[in-house]
Amino acid sequence: xxxSVISVISRFLxxxxxxxxxxxxxxxxxxxxxxxxGALQFLYCLLVGTFPFNSFLSGFISCVGSFILAVCLRIxxxxxxxxxxxxxxxxxxxxxxxxxxxxxxxxxxNFIG
Amino acid sequence: xxxxxxxxxxCLALAGAQALTPSHHLSLSDVARLQxxxxxxxxxxxxxxxxxxxxTKLGAVIPDQNIPVSNETRDILLAAVSEDSxxxxxxxxxxxxxxxxxxxxxQEVIGALTARIEKEDxxxxxxxxxxxxxxxxxxxxxxxxxxxxxxxTARLDDLGGMYLQFEEGLEATAMFVTAAYSLSDHVxxxxxxxxxxxxxxxxxxxxxxxWDSLAEAFSVASAAAALSSNQFHVPVVVRTHxxxxxxxxxxxxxxxxxxxxxxxxxxxxxxxxxANAASSKSSILSQAPFTLNECVGIFEFxxxxxxxxxxxxxxxxxxxxxxxxxxxxxxxxxKVSTEVxxxxxxxxxxxxxxxxxxxxxxxxxxxxxKSSFVADSHQYFAMAFQLVDVNTGVELTPHQTFVRLHNQxxxxxxxxxxxxxxxxxxxxxxxxxxxxxxxxxxxGTYSLCLIVGDATLENPILWNVADxxxxxxxxxxxxxxxxxxxxxPKPEIQHLFREPEKKxxxxxxxxxxxLVLFPFLLLLILWFKLGANxxxxxxxxxxxxxxxxxxxxxxxxxxxxxxxxxxxxLKYLAIIGGVTFxxxxxxxxQKAVKRxxxxxxxxxxxxxxxx
Numbered sequence: 221x222x223x224s225v226i227s228v229i230s231r232f233l234x235x236x237x238x239x240x241x242x243x244x245x246x247x248x249x250x251x252x253x254x255x256x257x258g259a260l261q262f263l264y265c266l267l268v269g270t271f272p273f274n275s276f277l278s279g280f281i282s283c284v285g286s287f288i289l290a291v292c293l294r295i296x297x298x299x300x301x302x303x304x305x306x307x308x309x310x311x312x313x314x315x316x317x318x319x320x321x322x323x324x325x326x327x328x329x330n331f332i333g
Numbered sequence: 334x335x336x337x338x339x340x341x342x343x344c345l346a347l348a349g350a351q352a353l354t355p356s357h358h359l360s361l362s363d364v365a366r367l368q369x370x371x372x373x374x375x376x377x378x379x380x381x382x383x384x385x386x387x388x389t390k391l392g393a394v395i396p397d398q399n400i401p402v403s404n405e406t407r408d409i410l411l412a413a414v415s416e417d418s419x420x421x422x423x424x425x426x427x428x429x430x431x432x433x434x435x436x437x438x439x440q441e442v443i444g445a446l447t448a449r450i451e452k453e454d455x456x457x458x459x460x461x462x463x464x465x466x467x468x469x470x471x472x473x474x475x476x477x478x479x480x481x482x483x484x485x486t487a488r489l490d491d492l493g494g495m496y497l498q499f500e501e502g503l504e505a506t507a508m509f510v511t512a513a514y515s516l517s518d519h520v521x522x523x524x525x526x527x528x529x530x531x532x533x534x535x536x537x538x539x540x541x542x543x544w545d546s547l548a549e550a551f552s553v554a555s556a557a558a559a560l561s562s563n564q565f566h567v568p569v570v571v572r573t574h575x576x577x578x579x580x581x582x583x584x585x586x587x588x589x590x591x592x593x594x595x596x597x598x599x600x601x602x603x604x605x606x607x608a609n610a611a612s613s614k615s616s617i618l619s620q621a622p623f624t625l626n627e628c629v630g631i632f633e634f635x636x637x638x639x640x641x642x643x644x645x646x647x648x649x650x651x652x653x654x655x656x657x658x659x660x661x662x663x664x665x666x667x668k669v670s671t672e673v674x675x676x677x678x679x680x681x682x683x684x685x686x687x688x689x690x691x692x693x694x695x696x697x698x699x700x701x702x703k704s705s706f707v708a709d710s711h712q713y714f715a716m717a718f719q720l721v722d723v724n725t726g727v728e729l730t731p732h733q734t735f736v737r738l739h740n741q742x743x744x745x746x747x748x749x750x751x752x753x754x755x756x757x758x759x760x761x762x763x764x765x766x767x768x769x770x771x772x773x774x775x776x777g778t779y780s781l782c783l784i785v786g787d788a789t790l791e792n793p794i795l796w797n798v799a800d801x802x803x804x805x806x807x808x809x810x811x812x813x814x815x816x817x818x819x820x821x822p823k824p825e826i827q828h829l830f831r832e833p834e835k836k837x838x839x840x841x842x843x844x845x846x847x848l849v850l851f852p853f854l855l856l857l858i859l860w861f862k863l864g865a866n867x868x869x870x871x872x873x874x875x876x877x878x879x880x881x882x883x884x885x886x887x888x889x890x891x892x893x894x895x896x897x898x899x900x901x902x903l904k905y906l907a908i909i910g911g912v913t914f915x916x917x918x919x920x921x922x923q924k925a926v927k928r929x930x931x932x933x934x935x936x937x938x939x940x941x942x943x944x
Binding site: 260 | 855863921922
């Protein structure tokens with residue numbers, strides 16, 4: 221049973237490293253970074269309690285928001301999805317990503333206290 | 334005790350046809366306070382003017398000052414009288430010229446004042462114009478300026494029907510009154526102020542008892558002098574000297590009749606127009622004069638000679654003798670008090686089934702019954718007495734007639750009300766069986782006291798009449814009654830300050846801060862391993878500008894966290910963001926062009942290679 225899980229995972233990793241273009245791998249490593257940061261924040265909150273709650277929320281929402289925006293960027297710049305996003309060039313996707321981040325950071329900074 | 338104003342308002346509410354009387358005036362202590370404020374040593378010319386002239390108005394005597402005047406000074410003063418000077422300047426110039434006895438062209442002054450009134454429409458300016466006009470010759474045409482009094486009167490604010498004042502404040506109102514009467518006296522024309530308005534002005538001006546500045550004190554002193562000695566309206570202040578109470582020991586009602594500055598109006602005639610009993614409205618007196626006690630300037634009236642019964646009486650008092658007097662009809666509530674005596678106090682223990690004859694004991698005030706009375710459940714205790722007026726013998730029904738029983742051992746106290754019957758004979762009965770709940774069925778010796786009191790009685794009575802032994806059935810063990818702890822200090826409340834939230838130890842938070850930075854390191858390592866680089870970085874102006882702008886925005890976020898608020902941040906963000914957007918747009922467009930060109934060329938190469 222565990223054997224099949226391991227083999228599935230290793231096959232997935234192999235395919236991933238071979239077929240994914242570098243650009244997307246860069247974005248994926250960024251996603252991993254955001255994920256880890258968010259998980260660590262959550263772990264801290266579980267350990268020591270929610271004081272100050274607003275700071276925890278703003279930090280966690282920042283991670284979640286960034287993750288979502290990065291996922292959107294990845295979808296939009298993936299050449300395999302080009303058909304779904306005919307009017308949105310990768311540069312446009314990146315510009316949207318930056319603008320949305322500005323708004324997110326404004327909100328997060330306001331709430332961080 | 335000062336009654337006229339408040340009682341007159343009450344009558345105004347009921348009758349609706351009576352005139353106002355002053356509710357405020359300057360008492361002798363107020364005048365003294367005003368004088369002491371004006372007597373402070375002066376440091377400049379303005380203060381000197383206010384002090385000297387103010388004190389003169391209040392009746393002090395200031396030694397004459399001789400001031401030499403040069404021709405230049407005179408010319409300066411005359412030149413100041415023109416349309417181009419401010420109203421204040423014109424007024425001061427005219428007053429100086431008048432006081433120094435220098436000649437003045439009245440018609441020229443009137444012209445300047447009229448022109449100035451058009452330009453300076455405010456209250457203080459027009460008041461200064463009125464004061465200046467009152468220094469001019471009486472033959473001059475002052476009619477136009479006189480009309481300004483009526484215009485200013487229309488501008489006064491009525492506050493609740495009691496006060497009339499300018500919104501500019503006390504000084505403006507007081508100076509207006511001074512100026513209006515000063516000019517009216519000078520010209521000989523009655524000012525267009527109705528009696529009620531005069532009293533409302535009096536209330537406004539004299540309600541403030543401590544004055545902020547010398548100018549304000551001066552204006553109040555001027556108004557007080559104007560209202561006590563002008564030719565047309567002199568408000569009268571009527572107050573009682575001491576409480577408005579008469580009795581056999583104090584049979585005269587004493588009144589102080591003064592002007593607004595508390596100077597007695599000894600030449601006036603004071604008359605009681607009518608006196609009615611407050612409760613029955615029956616008339617006791619009509620048209621009875623007061624006599625003037627020369628040595629103290631007080632008007633006296635012996636009310637007790639009319640032999641009034643005790644109670645309250647409504648007096649209407651009229652002050653005549655001078656047709657300038659305003660508010661000269663006053664309502665006054667007078668109390669007639671008397672002394673009470675308890676007579677025919679009969680105590681008895683009555684048997685319920687009437688099998689044993691009743692024995693009545695008579696007790697005289699203030700002694701106590703020699704033996705105590707015993708009452709158990711088969712009997713009741715009875716008390717009868719009369720309350721009479723010592724002086725007239727009339728029966729009284731005071732407001733408070735209580736019978737108090739006090740258990741000496743337990744401290745328990747029970748109070749009953751004694752009621753008069755139709756013949757004004759007071760009766761009190763204590764049925765031991767019926768009333769046992771009030772006594773908590775505690776048997777024992779109770780001292781019995783009679784309490785008599787009323788506002789019109791000078792001698793309230795607390796009389797320990799007798800001791801009564803009450804025997805109740807179903808007696809419980811007597812518990813000592815705790816005296817009511819109403820007025821004992823309560824236990825102190827400790828304020829519980831808000832507990833600060835429990836924070837994790839600094840070590841833990843610091844450790845996690847370091848831990849959170851670790852994934853960033855991982856990111857950099859991964860990117861390096863993937864071969865992400867900045868080799869494609871074209872050093873064009875838009876690129877540089879974009880990156881600088883973007884870094885600036887991130888920096889702004891940090892500054893926002895530490896120093897700024899949302900509005901400032903949005904302002905800066907708009908500027909930096911705009912620049913960054915334009916630069917970024919340019920940069921990305923360039924990148925797009927490059928990408929499309931490279932795609933096209935690679936497609937072309939593939940096409941060519943396929944051929």
